[in-house]
Amino acid sequence: MVSRKDFDSPNEPTWCKGCGNYGILNAIKMALAEQGLAPHQVLMVTGIGCGSKIPQYMKVNGFHTIHGRALPVATGARLANHGMKIMCVHGDGDGYGMGLGHMMHAIRRNIGLVDIIQNNRVYGLTKGQYSPTSDVGMRTPTSPEGAIDRAVPPLGLAIAAGATFVARGYPGELPHLAWLIGQALQHDGYALVDVLQPCVTFNRASAYDFYNPRVYRLQETAHDVTNKTAAWEKAYEWGERIPIGIFYRVEGVPTYESQVPTLKAGPLVRQPLQKLRPEQVHALCTELI
Amino acid sequence: MTVNNMTIRIGGAAGNGVESSGAGFCQALGRAGLHVFGLPDYYSRIRGGHNFYSIRISDRPLYSHAEPVHLLLALTAETIPRHRDKVVEGGAIVYDLKQVREPPSAVPGVQFLPLPLSDMAKETAGTELARNTVVLGVAAGLTGLDLSPMESVIRQNFGRRGQKVVDGNLAAADAGYKAGQKYAGDFPFKLRRNPSAPPRMVVSGTEAFSLGALAGGCRFVSAYPMTPGSPVLHWMAAHAAQYGVVTKHTEDEIAAICMAIGAAHMGARALVPTSGGGFSLMVEALGLAAMSETPVVIYNAQRPGPSTGLATRNAQADLLFMLYASQDEFPRFLLAPGTHEQCFVAGWRAFNLAEKYQTPALVLSDHYLAVATRTLEMGAFDFDAVQIERGELLSPAELDALDEEYLRYRLTPSGVSPRALPGHPKAVYVAESNEHDPAGALDEEIENRIAMVEKRQSKLIGMVEEMSGPARYGPAEAETTFVCWGSTYGPLREAVDLLNAEQPGRANMLHFSDLWPLPLEPVTAALASARQRIAVEVNATAQLATLLRSQTGIQMDGAILKYDGRPFTPEYILARVRTDRRASKSLPLDR
Ligand SMILES: Cc1ncc(C[n+]2csc(CCOP(=O)(O)OP(=O)(O)O)c2C)c(N)n1
Ligand code: SF4
Numbered sequence: 050m051v052s053r054k055d056f057d058s059p060n061e062p063t064w065c066k067g068c069g070n071y072g073i074l075n076a077i078k079m080a081l082a083e084q085g086l087a088p089h090q091v092l093m094v095t096g097i098g099c100g101s102k103i104p105q106y107m108k109v110n111g112f113h114t115i116h117g118r119a120l121p122v123a124t125g126a127r128l129a130n131h132g133m134k135i136m137c138v139h140g141d142g143d144g145y146g147m148g149l150g151h152m153m154h155a156i157r158r159n160i161g162l163v164d165i166i167q168n169n170r171v172y173g174l175t176k177g178q179y180s181p182t183s184d185v186g187m188r189t190p191t192s193p194e195g196a197i198d199r200a201v202p203p204l205g206l207a208i209a210a211g212a213t214f215v216a217r218g219y220p221g222e223l224p225h226l227a228w229l230i231g232q233a234l235q236h237d238g239y240a241l242v243d244v245l246q247p248c249v250t251f252n253r254a255s256a257y258d259f260y261n262p263r264v265y266r267l268q269e270t271a272h273d274v275t276n277k278t279a280a281w282e283k284a285y286e287w288g289e290r291i292p293i294g295i296f297y298r299v300e301g302v303p304t305y306e307s308q309v310p311t312l313k314a315g316p317l318v319r320q321p322l323q324k325l326r327p328e329q330v331h332a333l334c335t336e337l338i
Numbered sequence: 339m340t341v342n343n344m345t346i347r348i349g350g351a352a353g354n355g356v357e358s359s360g361a362g363f364c365q366a367l368g369r370a371g372l373h374v375f376g377l378p379d380y381y382s383r384i385r386g387g388h389n390f391y392s393i394r395i396s397d398r399p400l401y402s403h404a405e406p407v408h409l410l411l412a413l414t415a416e417t418i419p420r421h422r423d424k425v426v427e428g429g430a431i432v433y434d435l436k437q438v439r440e441p442p443s444a445v446p447g448v449q450f451l452p453l454p455l456s457d458m459a460k461e462t463a464g465t466e467l468a469r470n471t472v473v474l475g476v477a478a479g480l481t482g483l484d485l486s487p488m489e490s491v492i493r494q495n496f497g498r499r500g501q502k503v504v505d506g507n508l509a510a511a512d513a514g515y516k517a518g519q520k521y522a523g524d525f526p527f528k529l530r531r532n533p534s535a536p537p538r539m540v541v542s543g544t545e546a547f548s549l550g551a552l553a554g555g556c557r558f559v560s561a562y563p564m565t566p567g568s569p570v571l572h573w574m575a576a577h578a579a580q581y582g583v584v585t586k587h588t589e590d591e592i593a594a595i596c597m598a599i600g601a602a603h604m605g606a607r608a609l610v611p612t613s614g615g616g617f618s619l620m621v622e623a624l625g626l627a628a629m630s631e632t633p634v635v636i637y638n639a640q641r642p643g644p645s646t647g648l649a650t651r652n653a654q655a656d657l658l659f660m661l662y663a664s665q666d667e668f669p670r671f672l673l674a675p676g677t678h679e680q681c682f683v684a685g686w687r688a689f690n691l692a693e694k695y696q697t698p699a700l701v702l703s704d705h706y707l708a709v710a711t712r713t714l715e716m717g718a719f720d721f722d723a724v725q726i727e728r729g730e731l732l733s734p735a736e737l738d739a740l741d742e743e744y745l746r747y748r749l750t751p752s753g754v755s756p757r758a759l760p761g762h763p764k765a766v767y768v769a770e771s772n773e774h775d776p777a778g779a780l781d782e783e784i785e786n787r788i789a790m791v792e793k794r795q796s797k798l799i800g801m802v803e804e805m806s807g808p809a810r811y812g813p814a815e816a817e818t819t820f821v822c823w824g825s826t827y828g829p830l831r832e833a834v835d836l837l838n839a840e841q842p843g844r845a846n847m848l849h850f851s852d853l854w855p856l857p858l859e860p861v862t863a864a865l866a867s868a869r870q871r872i873a874v875e876v877n878a879t880a881q882l883a884t885l886l887r888s889q890t891g892i893q894m895d896g897a898i899l900k901y902d903g904r905p906f907t908p909e910y911i912l913a914r915v916r917t918d919r920r921a922s923k924s925l926p927l928d929r
Contacts, residue, residue: 060779089763094600097771104768105780110760111768112603114596115626121593125600125608126760128584129558133604133761154589310579318605318759320582322555322726329581330721333549337539338368 053082055108062106069246069256070100072220073167077138078107079223080230091134094123096143099174100167100246103138117147120155123162131306132316134234135162142172145181145201152241156210158305159238165230166203166241169248170255177251184255204284207241208277208297214240215280215297219264220247221257222293232295238304245293260291267294274298342372342397344527345404346477347421348470349390350413352383359470360391361711362491363477364540367395368713369487371535375400375828376711379904382565382649388416395529400712401677401828405909408527409480411473413455418442428526432476432518434469451476451521458513463506475511479518483529485511539714543707543825546678546719547637548573550685551609552581553724556635558601558608560586560594562616565649566639566708570611591616595623598634602627603769605731605759607689611637614656615646621663624698628668628794630769631747631755633692633699640704642903651903652705654824655877658885660700661854669797671699671804672854676827678712680851682719686726691804694729695797696754702853704876706905707825730756737762745776749789753796798855805852807860812838812846818915819868820847821894822875823882825905827851830874832908837915845915847874850882856889865892873897876905 056078064070081091088108095101097116104111110133114122123137137144144152144166155164171189172178178191182203186195207215214236218226226244233240245264247256272294273279280297306312314320325333346363350356357378364376375394381387392403407424410417412433419442425431427447434455442450453476459468471492478485488511496504548570559578561571575585584606588594591612598608610620617638627634638660642653660672671691675684684701692699737744737758744765748755755776758765768778773790775781808821812834822830827849837844848864865871865886873883873894878901883894898914900906 087763088766089761092604092760102780108766110766112600112630113768113771114599114630115622115771118592118596118623118626121588121596122600122603124593125558125560125586125597125602126604127600128586128597129601129604129606129608130761150589151593154593309584311582311584314582317557317582317584317601320557322557322607324555324724324726325553325581325721330553333552333577334539334716334719337541337545338365338537 051082051085051087053078056081056088058106058108060105063102064099065250067247067249068099069169069220069244069248070103070167072223072226073100073165073244073246074103074106076218076220076223076226076230077103077136077165079227080234083227083231084234086134086234091136092126093136093138094119094126095137096139096148097174098140098143098167098172100138100140101143117143118151119143120148120151120164124155124158124160127160127162128306128309128312128317130316130318131161131312132319136165137162138165139167140173141166141168141170141182142180145203149181149201153206153210155239156207156212159213159302161238161304161306163230163233163240163242166243167246168203168243169246169252171248171252173248173251202285203241203243204296205281208281208284212241212297213238213299213302214295215284216241216295217243217245217293219245219260219293221261222264222266225266225293229295236298237300238302245291263289263291264293265290267292267296339526339528341528341530342395344408344481344529345392345394345406346409346411347390347392347407348411348413348473349388349417349421350470351385352381352387352389353385354389354413355467355470356380356389356391356413359474360393362495363474363488364393364711366488366491367393367529368538368540369490370483370529371532372529373397373399373713374540374711375403376540377403378709380650388414388420390417390421397532402832402908403710404832405907409477411477413437413469413473415439422448430480430521430525432473449521449524453517458517459510462509462513465506468507468510471507471510472514475514476518478511479515480522480525481527481529482522484531485515487531536715539716539718540711541678541714542709542711543678543681543703544569544709545573546681547675547685547701547703549719550682551635551689552577552583552685553721554686554689555607555726556609556689557582558584558598558606559611560588560597560601560608561611562588562591562594564591564613564616566641566705567612567616567637569708570637591619592623595620595634595636599623599627599630599632602632602634603630603760607693609635609637611639613639613641614643614659617656617660617663625664625666625668626771627698628664628670629771631696631757632769633689633696635688635692635699635701637701637703639708640702642901648903650705652905653876653901653903654704654826655881655901656702657823657853657881660702661885668794669695669697669801670854671695671697671801672702673699674702674824674851674853675707676824676849676851678714679718681707686724690725690727691801693731694727694754695801696729696757697797702824704825730754732756732758732765734762737764740764743777746778747774747776747790747793749776749793751796752800753793754800802855802857805855805857807857808848808850808864810846810848810864813843814846816843816846816869818845818870818872820845821850821865821871821873821882821886822847823850823853826874826876829906829908830911833911836908836912853885856885858889861886862890862892865890870895874906874911876900
């Protein structure tokens with residue numbers, strides 16, 4: 050039996066008091082325990098940002114990488130060892146800014162990993178510049194007159210790109226977020242979990258007071274997760290009411306790794322690593338004659 | 339009459355099949371028991387332009403192409419003015435009557451052989467596209483080379499396209515052969531099959547490196563296509579399913595190196611082939627590999643730049659860039675094989691070095707070495723010598739027996755920390771990009787920072803022990819010592835032979851293939867004993883000379899540099915030696 054406590058680490062998070070990342074950390078631990086995944090069975094790949102430090106604050110295999118590149122590192126890890134659960138956890142600057150191109154490609158590959166975006170709609174670690182999901186008009190050190198760029202619509206992009214699992218969670222609804230991450234872990238393929246993460250220091254306008262009255266659970270409505278058009282419409286619902294939950298989900302779309310001939314024999318790193326046999330050497334050299 | 343010592347050059351437009359027929363003819367010559375050095379020269383375009391393929395042929399092993407052409411096969415009119423100056427006395431120029439309307443002006447001592455190549459192709463193979471086969475048949479007829487090796491290559495290479503295509507090309511070759519035979523009496527350069535020669539491979543540097551990498555246990559290759567690096571990805575992709583390799587054509591080069599880092603972290607031997615522009619994109623992630631101590635191998639087949647530069651041309655101008663790429667400092671390996679045999683060794687050795695020292699190993703090749711083909715005997719690649727050494731990698735059993743906390747970045751005298759692959763319950767850890775303590779936890783304190791910088795740098799002590807000094811070619815004592823690296827080996831070796839044939843003891847050369855870390859003792863000893871040192875490099879600033887001076891304090895006396903996008907030839911080096919005996923005037927080294 051795996052329990053939440055198994056993921057506890059002696060390292061104290063350096064996040065601000067009230068940061069939404071605490072909830073995300075708890076939800077991930079709950080979900081992993083619930084799914085019976087032990088710390089050594091998971092690799093958590095993160096980018097750079099406040100939230101990307103998360104593997105430091107729990108017991109899990111982690112790879113804290115460089116800004117914007119968590120997905121390709123995670124993809125390589127998955128291709129080398131698809132026997133392990135791979136999770137990517139990174140901020141919106143990391144995932145929807147620098148890493149947006151990688152996300153589109155991860156989606157079209159349907160690579161088997163869970164991609165959690167700590168979407169605080171601001172740059173936390175670099176102290177409050179506007180991010181790809183910031184509102185137009187947001188005043189920050191890099192947009193003193195108000196941001197001009199329109200916000201990236203991550204769920205809409207993911208659905209349009211063909212993602213097979215698209216969800217949004219909110220740490221203010223912790224059990225629901227844990228459930229969502231659990232569903233993503235069960236999904237066979239790329240699973241996006243966009244998390245409305247309050248940043249109480251640099252984006253107070255989009256923190257608990259903003260989200261609490263607005264979020265509602267899609268799964269408590271008649272929403273059909275297999276209906277792409279409905280998912281698309283919900284992805285753009287933003288304002289007085291903000292949906293959370295699973296927007297879109299299809300199972301049975303083959304993952305990238307399930308289609309690579311070499312991986313049919315099992316995870317790459319468990320396949321024997323040895324010198325070429327004499328008959329292989331002979332065949333390779335004969336090709337060149 | 340000269341037997342088995344000539345260069346045949348076939349020229350045409352992109353789309354004329356110059357490269358495939360040149361490569362096929364090299365194969366045929368190899369099967370005929372002759373040594374060849376084949377070199378394609380092509381523009382970065384799909385149609386038109388001017389492409390040519392030079393095939394130098396000999397009884398002895400060849401290390402380089404050469405400038406004199408004995409037989410020029412012109413599929414287009416443009417081929418003649420471009421190469422006529424290179425055709426030697428007694429040589430011949432065969433051209434397609436349909437393409438060349440105006441008879442070309444005469445070249446003293448050179449025969450012109452206008453032939454209806456297009457019509458012959460159409461009559462025999464049903465398509466003018468077979469002109470290249472016809473003209474190679476003419477070459478065989480003129481030189482007296484038995485047609486059967488060429489026929490066997492045609493059967494093999496066209497086999498996939500069906501019997502009709504095979505028969506058409508056989509007939510085209512035969513028609514060309516008969517036409518060539520008619521003029522054979524006036525053509526003094528002959529090729530004679532050597533039936534007692536052992537079977538030989540015709541191998542490019544790309545193939546040699548790829549074979550070495552596969553033999554060394556390369557199991558993951560991620561790359562974004564960029565000439566001339568991508569042929570390694572092509573080769574690996576073609577062999578992936580059979581040899582248990584995963585290859586990934588990624589969305590860009592940043593993804594390519596990041597995927598390799600992810601795969602290497604999990605325990606796969608991972609390779610990223612690229613060229614300079616791609617490597618430029620990888621620079622930040624190179625630092626990630628070093629900081630997280632993840633072993634990856636990066637192969638850069640150089641081309642001239644900067645920026646997009648000359649995609650299908652040659653340069654050796656990325657040495658200092660590869661050596662210093664990334665912010666801050668960390669140890670890395672830099673290998674620059676000079677021959678096809680060295681490419682093979684670099685292919686497997688790089689993985690051992692990367693894994694033993696848990697740091698990136700960089701291999702520098704270039705366009706010339708990547709595309710040039712040589713005949714090599716079946717045993718030329720020593721597969722028996724290949725070893726798969728993974729360094730301090732903890733086995734699952736060792737991890738089971740672990741009775742203390744596992745520290746991924748444990749401080750050790752060697753700087754190398756025993757490595758556990760993710761997946762074992764006793765070794766759950768975070769690989770870190772930020773500065774970290776031995777356990778991998780974030781740590782910005784002064785003491786830790788110093789300890790970690792020293793830990794990583796101390797790997798150099800072991801790393802340098804793995805490196806060899808320069809290899810000398812030629813007499814121990816010589817008037818001039820040429821100093822080179824990478825692919826300049828071949829042309830310079832032949833230049834040294836030519837100089838010593840004229841005047842014994844005139845020259846020798848030092849070839850560097852282990853570029854970093856530099857083993858100072860043998861390097862200094864080799865350089866110090868030279869009477870006159872001349873750097874020979876395909877760049878404008880003498881990068882190896884700069885490196886050697888910075889590390890040993892020894893300065894070159896001059897440099898022969900070339901930055902026209904083309905590799906050295908033995909003749910070019912000789913000419914430079916003769917026109918400027920000190921070969922150093924006007925060169926940046928004297929500044
Ligand atoms: C290549 C590179 N550019 C810039 C940075 C500086 N940087 C660190 S984190 C960050 C943005 C963080 O925002 P986000 O990804 O949303 O994460 P958060 O801190 O909000 O969790 C930036 C720009 C960097 N580390 N690397
Ligand atoms: S700055 Fe914002 S995102 Fe960063 S720790 Fe503080 S609250 Fe969290």
